[in-house]
Amino acid sequence: MRLWQAAALSSLLFPVFASCGSDSDGGTASNAGSGGGGTGGGGTGGKAGDASINLDSGDCQTGNACGDGGICAGGVCCEKTNACGNDCCTTGELCSFQKCVTPGKTCTESSDCAAGEYCEMALGSGSDGGPVGDAASCTTGFIVAEGKCLPQPPVCTGAEPGLDCLPKCELPPSSGTFDPEITYTWGGVTSSPFSSDVMMTPIVIQLDDDNCDGKITPLDIPEIVFVTFTGGAYTGAGTLHAISIVNSKVVEKFSVPGVSPMSQLAGGNIDGKPGNEVVGCNGSVATAFDGTGKVVWTNSNVSCASPAIADLEGDGTVEVVVEGGILNGADGTLKHALPGVPTPAVSDLDGDGKLDITDGRRAFKADGTLIADSGNPSSWGAVGDLDKDGKPEIVGIDPSNGQRRMHIWRVTPGAPGFQVVRQPFDIHETAPSNPCGHNSGGGPPTIADFNGDGTPDVALAGSIAYVIFDGKKLMDATAASTTTLLWQTVTQDCSSAATGSSVFDFNGDGKAEAVYSDELNLKVYDGATGTELWKTCNTTGTLIEYPVIADVDNDGQADIVVASNAYAFNCGGTKQSGIRVIQSKSKSWVRTRRVWNQHSYHITNIEEDGTVPTKEVANWTVPGLNNFRQNKQPGSELAAPDATVTVKPRCSGTFGVLVEVRNLGSAPLPTGIKVEVFAGSPPTGTSLATATTTIPLYAAQAEVLSIELPNAPADVKSGQTPVFATVTPPSGVVECRTDNNSSSAVSAVCNQPR
Structure with a gap:
């Protein structure tokens, strides 16, 4: 995958992510709480024929700018926050892999959802940072991270993945020493x-x-x-x-x-x-x-x-x-x-x-x-x-x-x-x-x-x-x-x-x-x-x-x-x-x-x-099975994770950013993905803060971390110097792609062009 394409997939899975109008900072726990709003809808949208869409836009080519800050989608001028490929999302819908979809029921993991759906954690409330890893430590009142069920995106079949599917993510068979x-x-x-x-x-x-x-x-x-x-x-x-x-x-x-x-x-x-x-x-x-x-x-x-x-x-x-x-x-x-x-x-x-x-x-x-x-x-x-x-x-x-x-x-x-x-x-x-x-x-x-x-x-x-x-x-x-x-x-x-x-x-x-x-x-x-x-x-x-x-x-x-x-x-x-x-x-x-x-x-x-x-x-x-007393992961054992990251400003509360970590791979990402926010433009910058993810991320899932930057330099708070974020999986986690572990540089100031 080309570097620009990886960045596009990471940032355009849910175009409404760029909106500040409906940001939800979520909770913060040591600067790393999981927040909602990462894929939530911003403002009202509509299909062709809705009064909220500017139809007086001439020849409107999908993806081009139009009207007063709008974007062409399917031949109409759509509010930027609701443009979704060839469609324009209506109220209650959001853009998921270039399709307008209506979020389903609340979930805590994908088995809560219907067949063909997954649990999108970036749409729900965050965990309170309570205990993980030992049932004896579970206590009454622990807040579990919740999301919303969304349609599972298809797996890309072409050599060059588009924005409407999950790229194939596999590692070749290991040829190294059996150790x-x-x-x-x-x-x-x-x-x-x-x-x-x-x-x-x-x-x-x-x-x-x-x-x-x-x-x-x-x-x-x-x-x-x-x-x-x-x-x-x-x-x-x-x-x-x-x-x-x-x-x-x-x-x-x-x-x-x-x-x-x-x-x-x-x-x-x-x-x-x-x-x-x-x-x-x-x-x-x-x-x-x-x-x-x-x-x-x-x-x-x-x-x-x-x-x-x-x-x-x-x-x-x-x-x-x-x-x-x-x-x-x-x-x-x-x-x-x-x-x-x-x-x-x-x-x-x-x-x-x-x-x-x-x-x-x-x-x-x-x-x-x-x-x-x-x-x-x-x-x-x-x-x-x-x-x-x-x-x-x-x-x-x-x-x-x-x-x-x-x-x-x-x-x-x-x-x-x-x-x-x-x-x-x-x-x-x-x-x-x-x-x-x-x-x-x-x-x-x-x-x-x-x-x-x-x-x-x-x-x-x-x-x-x-x-x-x-x-x-x-x-x-x-x-x-x-x-x-x-x-x-x-x-x-x-x-x-x-x-x-x-x-x-x-x-x-x-x-x-x-x-x-x-x-x-x-x-x-x-x-x-x-x-x-x-x-x-x-x-x-x-x-x-x-x-x-x-x-x-x-x-x-x-x-x-x-x-x-x-x-x-x-x-x-x-x-x-x-x-x-x-x-x-x-x-x-x-x-x-x-x-x-x-x-x-x-x-x-x-x-x-x-x-x-x-x-x-x-x-x-079952394809790939026909065995007895053998274990095997149905599907591809070679499937690998792929951590990507995008950043946008926090538009309420203490100065900071919302960082979305998404898995574009086929295998799960474990908890503990390191997220680091920098001042500057990739690949170099000055470290401002670090955090870690708190939940496992399965294929297409994301977690939004609300990271406070109260001590950020003045040039960052003014928007003069942009910020970007990187993700680093724990030791031993091998990704199918590593050229998309850094976000684009954006302004950390709300309502400022990025």
Whole structure:
């Protein structure tokens, strides 16, 4: 984008911004309060035919000056404050991306608005600068910033963006060094009694209102939830914990005893009331906890190992699927029994638009009725469209004694109700001999495109190696099982031989990396070749746990969350215990969702705020997905923010300026954007004041900061010397454009030509 064009987009999104007649300074808090009026209408306008428009203007070309200080808009002379491209806004309308629109309802964030709208914060009242980042600090009377709903602008498609659309904003895939570093840790008790040991898959879910807006939304900081055990007693009762990364510190939100440390968790809004719940297991007991750790309900008569949350019937009420049955999410009562499904996965398996349940071997309807039984043993499964024909396949794994087999099948109409696509075969038939003597194993499978050929592949860990099978060859009936192997790499799992793994495309190049932890090390592999990109000691006795990938600190970057325990093994003389969060040292990883809510996570099963979809979209039908146990930001992971800034004078109160910071990018801008006001003309000037933004800014959103300049030099107060402002995002925030981080120079004096 040309520099002049970037400036034009920043300043002409809402031409009425230039008017002083209706300025609202908003509140000030240490010279940085958020104010309204940034996009508000100024004066009265009108369409052609309104008496307020001067029609005696001859040949009026859009954008030209006309009449007494007017501007031509659509062939008529319009008051300058109401001109909007080819239109002239009427009373109650404002100019948004060259279109006159009527602001909608009051909002605090975009989820309050209708589909196709966003929450324009520059139109509302500001926050009072109260606490952000820790729900415990939320107090009655905190004033939340409000805006108005506006139509979401279209994304520009041309090479040279116009003023009526949001410019495309993406960063190219990172080609730099893969540079993970351990950033946050919890636990660390590496000697007896090993009280911080974790040997299950942590989940990531929003549990409390961190930004004090009275709602639990993706704008809050998610919690990492897990279960610990002590003294190696992972078969007994453990302790449920919820932690969060608040202001770059690990904060424990709650801990509750009585949950099995070898079972899995599931999180989401299961009762339809505000806030999310966490479901845990303990043998024949399933318990739901609210966001504070308080028990919501308990069912003591159903076997429970790895719960899955879904609206099975698509009726707006959520079910919790556990080993022994299907529970009502609101109260935990049993709706339908199941004949032992330890690790259920939920998807529409028969194409009837309703969700079904599978354990990798069998498929059940939402009422527990058996749809089909493939006849091949399986302890866990995954679902994906491996041949891309629009119909899903089920990948089943049998890790039982003497077996380490994978098979692939699908549900079909008519008897017998299924078709085996790939008969069971040994996942380690080409691997070296097992140093542990295991002849069994195979963990929960993962589905993703590892080699970038556009077709999903299947990955899993066993007793000898981590293996990835080529999806195309798996679906080729003529291909021998030995030829389906994409790659394998030797690992060490002499314990369960059944750990899981997860997948993420960290650099956004279209090829997923595999993230896996065996008994000794956490490793990241190149998806196409199996090359080990990174490893670090991460001791664990292993069950079926795996690392998860989510944005756990709301910084717009993916994070790895991994569990460890110290009771059994050591790695090079060291032990690890608890939860660790790994981030990119250079902040080069792409963005992702702020949720990973259950062991059978597959993106479309949960909204980012914890809402369970009433009508879950089949994952394999969503462009860019067709995966299982992989996280991915719908849309473009390469999307980036773009901070822009404009300035106008404050026309009431203490001498100062109103600075509008707007995000013209596709990815969110975090809070804390530094704004600095200068006397002079860019690129040089004398600093007058600084402030920071107080709210996250999503695509097209803006915040107006009211900045007092009581000590400004006389030449600034007289208008002789202009002012301008710059914006500087926090460290680690990479923009798609940086040539628009400075405003134009304007007079800080009201009613003076600028």
